[in-house]
Amino acid sequence: MVDDTNVKLISEKDLDEFVNKLIDNKTYNVMGVKAKGERFVFDHLDNAKELRLDYDVTILPPKKYFLPPSEKLMDFNITKSFDIKKSKKSKKRIIIGIHPYDIIAIQQMDKYYLDSQKDDFYKKRRENTIIIGSDIQNVSKHSFAESMKTHTTYSGFDILLTNLGNKYAVTIGSKQGNDLLEKYGHFRDAKKSELKKIDKIRNQIASQYDKKVDIDKEEWSKYLVANYNNTLWEEKSDKCMSCSSCTMVCPTCYCYNILDDVSLNLKEGGRIRTWDGCLLKDFTKVGSGEIFRDDKKERYRHRFYRKGNYLPERYGFVACVGCGRCAIACLPNIADPCEVMNTLSSFDKSAETDKYFIKQQTKVPDKGTIHIPRSATIKNINKLTDRETLIEIKLDDNKSLGHSPGQFVEVSVLGIGEAPISISSPPKKDPTFQLVVRKVGNVTSKLVSLKPGDKIGIRGPFGNGFDIKKLENKNIIFVCAGLGVAPLRSLYLYVTDKKNRKKFKELKILYGCKEPCEAMFLDEFEELKKTSDYECKMTVDKCPKGECWEGEVGLITTLFPKIDYDNSKSKDTISVVCGPPIMYKFAIKSLKDMKIPDKNIYVSLERHMKCGVGKCGHCQINGVYVCKEGPVFRYDKVKKLPEALE
Amino acid sequence: MKPKVAFFDFSSCEGCQLQIANLEEEILDLISIVDVVSFREVMKEHSDNYEIAFIEGSIMRPMDVTRLRNIRENAKILVALGACATIGGINKIRNQWPADEVKKEVYGDADIKDNRYFDAFQTKAIDEVVKVDYYIHGCPINRDEFKHVVTSLALGKEPIIPNYPVCVECKKNENICMFEKGEFCLGPITGAGCGAICPTHRSACDGCRGIISKPEVECVMDILKRYDLTYEELKSKSKLYNYSREANK
Ligand SMILES: Cc1cc2nc3c(=O)[nH]c(=O)nc-3n(C[C@H](O)[C@H](O)[C@H](O)COP(=O)(O)OP(=O)(O)OC[C@H]3O[C@@H](n4cnc5c(N)ncnc54)[C@H](O)[C@@H]3O)c2cc1C
Ligand code: SF4
Ligand code: SF4
Ligand code: SF4
Ligand code: SF4
Ligand code: FES
Numbered sequence: 001m002v003d004d005t006n007v008k009l010i011s012e013k014d015l016d017e018f019v020n021k022l023i024d025n026k027t028y029n030v031m032g033v034k035a036k037g038e039r040f041v042f043d044h045l046d047n048a049k050e051l052r053l054d055y056d057v058t059i060l061p062p063k064k065y066f067l068p069p070s071e072k073l074m075d076f077n078i079t080k081s082f083d084i085k086k087s088k089k090s091k092k093r094i095i096i097g098i099h100p101y102d103i104i105a106i107q108q109m110d111k112y113y114l115d116s117q118k119d120d121f122y123k124k125r126r127e128n129t130i131i132i133g134s135d136i137q138n139v140s141k142h143s144f145a146e147s148m149k150t151h152t153t154y155s156g157f158d159i160l161l162t163n164l165g166n167k168y169a170v171t172i173g174s175k176q177g178n179d180l181l182e183k184y185g186h187f188r189d190a191k192k193s194e195l196k197k198i199d200k201i202r203n204q205i206a207s208q209y210d211k212k213v214d215i216d217k218e219e220w221s222k223y224l225v226a227n228y229n230n231t232l233w234e235e236k237s238d239k240c241m242s243c244s245s246c247t248m249v250c251p252t253c254y255c256y257n258i259l260d261d262v263s264l265n266l267k268e269g270g271r272i273r274t275w276d277g278c279l280l281k282d283f284t285k286v287g288s289g290e291i292f293r294d295d296k297k298e299r300y301r302h303r304f305y306r307k308g309n310y311l312p313e314r315y316g317f318v319a320c321v322g323c324g325r326c327a328i329a330c331l332p333n334i335a336d337p338c339e340v341m342n343t344l345s346s347f348d349k350s351a352e353t354d355k356y357f358i359k360q361q362t363k364v365p366d367k368g369t370i371h372i373p374r375s376a377t378i379k380n381i382n383k384l385t386d387r388e389t390l391i392e393i394k395l396d397d398n399k400s401l402g403h404s405p406g407q408f409v410e411v412s413v414l415g416i417g418e419a420p421i422s423i424s425s426p427p428k429k430d431p432t433f434q435l436v437v438r439k440v441g442n443v444t445s446k447l448v449s450l451k452p453g454d455k456i457g458i459r460g461p462f463g464n465g466f467d468i469k470k471l472e473n474k475n476i477i478f479v480c481a482g483l484g485v486a487p488l489r490s491l492y493l494y495v496t497d498k499k500n501r502k503k504f505k506e507l508k509i510l511y512g513c514k515e516p517c518e519a520m521f522l523d524e525f526e527e528l529k530k531t532s533d534y535e536c537k538m539t540v541d542k543c544p545k546g547e548c549w550e551g552e553v554g555l556i557t558t559l560f561p562k563i564d565y566d567n568s569k570s571k572d573t574i575s576v577v578c579g580p581p582i583m584y585k586f587a588i589k590s591l592k593d594m595k596i597p598d599k600n601i602y603v604s605l606e607r608h609m610k611c612g613v614g615k616c617g618h619c620q621i622n623g624v625y626v627c628k629e630g631p632v633f634r635y636d637k638v639k640k641l642p643e644a645l646e
Numbered sequence: 647m648k649p650k651v652a653f654f655d656f657s658s659c660e661g662c663q664l665q666i667a668n669l670e671e672e673i674l675d676l677i678s679i680v681d682v683v684s685f686r687e688v689m690k691e692h693s694d695n696y697e698i699a700f701i702e703g704s705i706m707r708p709m710d711v712t713r714l715r716n717i718r719e720n721a722k723i724l725v726a727l728g729a730c731a732t733i734g735g736i737n738k739i740r741n742q743w744p745a746d747e748v749k750k751e752v753y754g755d756a757d758i759k760d761n762r763y764f765d766a767f768q769t770k771a772i773d774e775v776v777k778v779d780y781y782i783h784g785c786p787i788n789r790d791e792f793k794h795v796v797t798s799l800a801l802g803k804e805p806i807i808p809n810y811p812v813c814v815e816c817k818k819n820e821n822i823c824m825f826e827k828g829e830f831c832l833g834p835i836t837g838a839g840c841g842a843i844c845p846t847h848r849s850a851c852d853g854c855r856g857i858i859s860k861p862e863v864e865c866v867m868d869i870l871k872r873y874d875l876t877y878e879e880l881k882s883k884s885k886l887y888n889y890s891r892e893a894n895k
Pocket of ligand 2: 246249250251252253307319320321322323324325326327336337
């Protein structure tokens with residue numbers, strides 16, 4: 001019901017005048033809904049006459065003003081050592097004509113982008129923008145906003161316009177909106193009868209929706225969880241062209257990509273954020289070439305689960321406002337959530353809901369501006385193998401990194417890009433730390449070619465590391481395969497340290513790699529033995545003739561029977577596992593054979609990562625952000641999580 | 647040390663090289679980061695001492711094959727420049743007919759039998775003859791993408807060429823979809839990177855950057871039906887640049 005104290009009335013003519021005054025005033029950039037051919041778009045307004053409040057739906061939602069399709073996050077000069085500038089402030093803006101469902105989508109975006117790790121770029125734009133909403137006058141034939149209860153809204157705007165024939169009701173939603181109207185508008189208070197008319201008009205709009213969802217939005221999550229393996233996903237996605245048009249046009253899809261670009265003179269450059277889409281094949285690709293959602297069925301399904309299960313579980317709202325844009329944009333006509341949910345309505349909905357979601361409180365670092373790295377200097381750089389290099393880094397602000405074992409940093413080489421790399425040194429008070437970098441692509445190849453004194457950028461530490469307290473008074477079995485030794489080194493160097501050793505019981509380190517020439521830290525393991533008591537076993541997959549190797553030959557699983565261990569210790573034993581995706585299944589089986597309970601096993605998972613703070617969407621395993629809730633997970637929590645360890 | 651760069655042309659309209667010649671002031675930036683040792687379109691000098699070779703045009707004759715193999719041997723990095731080079735492009739339209747018939751149609755009874763300049767076989771893209779390291783797609787190429795590839799190679803990094811369809815860029819430009827206007831568009835199956843320039847200028851994508859995926863027949867049929875289009879329209883569209891060309895990936 002409309003609250004009368006803040007509703008004013010303005011004639012059609014005066015509304016035009018109000019808008020023109022805003023435009024002429026030059027303090028603001030004024031945007032509004034305009035016609036584009038047969039469709040409508042939000043665009044720069046030159047005159048109130050261009051404004052089309054009778055539109056049905058715009059091609060793109062107003063998210064383009066808060067998360068632009070492409071934006072520069074910072075400028076830099078790659079010829080200087082570490083020279084970055086955050087991109088400049090923008091003029092204050094007014095957007096006129098946003099429909100209620102899009103206003104609600106912006107409110108959802110606020111929850112997502114302004115949570116404990118704020119997106120400063122988004123925040124500035126939000127604070128800089130005045131929203132003049134408009135009640136719907138014509139319903140788009142693809143929209144099902146009424147089913148989603150998003151065809152009207154009572155918040156989220158500074159001003160809301162409702163067409164009452166030849167005049168408009170103006171609902172004031174904020175002081176800012178009030179000031180704007182008082183300063184530039186010619187209006188009067190609304191009469192009782194006019195207030196009633198607002199409700200009547202909204203009810204009329206509600207009755208115009210032909211498209212209806214048969215499942216209440218509160219129930220979407222249940223139906224989805226119960227039907228994860230329904231044949232529907234396969235049948236529909238057979239027609240999917242992986243074009244991601246459905247996510248581009250959606251007001252509640254906010255995944256992005258980040259790339260560095262450099263001018264042709266190889267001096268100035270910028271870090272660019274662009275829209276990305278989870279329906280695109282490379283969205284989950286990692287350096288090794290593996291694609292985690294390789295099958296289009298998985299990508300197609302992911303979008304519906306994100307809207308109807310993952311975000312609802314996390315934030316409490318269904319991330320679809322029923323605008324119908326995806327239904328218009330998808331050429332084979334398979335993207336429409338209304339149709340998909342209606343198909344699901346004939347299936348079962350009884351299954352446990354938390355199966356696909358880890359409700360876990362995570363510490364989020366709220367230091368500095370999102371995506372802007374701190375400057376750091378390479379102190380030492382040592383080749384370990386043909387592919388791997390140990391890099392020691394010092395933060396230029398002389399503060400300690402403050403990480404826990406298992407966490408990672410985002411490392412920037414300006415002009416090349418950024419890559420997530422695990423911290424390989426134990427927690428320390430001084431500002432230095434170490435990384436082991438394997439040369440695979442652009443950023444990593446550049447990193448290993450740097451020299452002491454060169455500057456790089458660091459963001460983080462990010463993610464959930466190992467909870468050291470939980471490891472105290474326990475036996476610990478480290479299972480490190482290949483590059484998996486890098487993050488685990490941070491932990492085993494900590495627990496074997498003289499100061500800490502007595503807090504832990506027996507320590508076993510199992511280490512495997514492909515060939516002897518790929519083995520890392522052999523000398524360090526030897527050295528450690530002098531000061532700390534632990535058992536270490538090593539293996540290589542194969543040992544070519546002529547190479548010298550004192551350890552075992554065979555897969556990492558061959559090491560388990562070789563350690564001094566009996567199953568009676570199992571309850572008191574914790575195992576931490578890190579290696580290539582394929583290895584987990586086998587290592588975990590061996591640990592189970594040793595009767596180690598699932599909840600005593602920790603795994604560290606790798607995914608494609610861009611932001612490190614739960615925003616860009618790349619690292620998601622179902623609803624779980626590996627960058628935030630991981631990369632370290634307790635095995636019992638992820639073993640049922642589809643996509644995690646398969 | 648600036649990398650030495652050479653440009654070569656085979657059967658093409660030389661429009662792609664023109665795109666580079668038209669970089670104007672930025673040409674100075676270009677020659678400040680690379681050493682151009684051969685570029686017929688803008689200079690007379692020529693040298694066979696180069697690291698990066700940009701190849702424009704399609705391969706039509708045995709003599710082209712010999713020349714191209716030579717270039718491949720000289721160059722560390724070989725880049726195919728423009729649709730004629732990357733996918734065969736327009737030049738492949740004639741592959742619908744046997745080479746002999748085409749010659750007869752074009753040259754009539756003229757005596758070209760022993761003339762090696764006319765010894766044409768069916769059109770080939772560069773990668774059908776030698777290994778190509780990088781592709782700069784398009785007819786003509788997109789200057790920004792050319793700059794991206796050159797700066798990447800100069801910095802020693804892999805250029806990032808989108809592996810997603812034109813629709814992504816088209817949607818970012820907020821275009822009305824050509825299908826909604828009743829036209830068949832190859833955007834959903836063509837690799838992006840051009841900024842969706844054609845639909846942005848109200849003409850459907852012809853697929854000049856090459857086909858990246860092949861949708862299921864059933865899907866195509868659904869789309870044709872939904873937008874009241876015919877299979878013939880689809881076929882004539884895909885022949886322009888992608889005759890006998892399978893999906894790139
Ligand atoms: C939590 C975590 C910890 C890691 N720890 C280490 C480590 O200690 N040592 C090490 O050498 N490597 C580590 N990696 C892998 C490393 O991040 C990738 O090898 C690296 O991102 C590849 O980047 P590139 O530019 O060299 O390769 P390219 O192939 O040129 O990268 C291509 C693109 O894909 C993205 N990308 C590719 N792979 C990944 C990936 N795995 N994660 C995120 N983005 C990716 C990049 O951002 C880039 O945009 C870790 C990855 C994760 C997620
Ligand atoms: S999923 Fe479709 S209907 Fe729902 S908000 Fe996104 S574009 Fe609109
Ligand atoms: S669901 Fe439709 S719009 Fe989305 S990627 Fe698949 S074909 Fe494209
Ligand atoms: S016009 Fe073409 S490229 Fe653009 S969205 Fe439609 S099909 Fe895709
Ligand atoms: S829109 Fe299509 S035809 Fe036009 S330049 Fe891009 S790929 Fe080529
Ligand atoms: S959400 Fe961006 S890396 Fe996890």
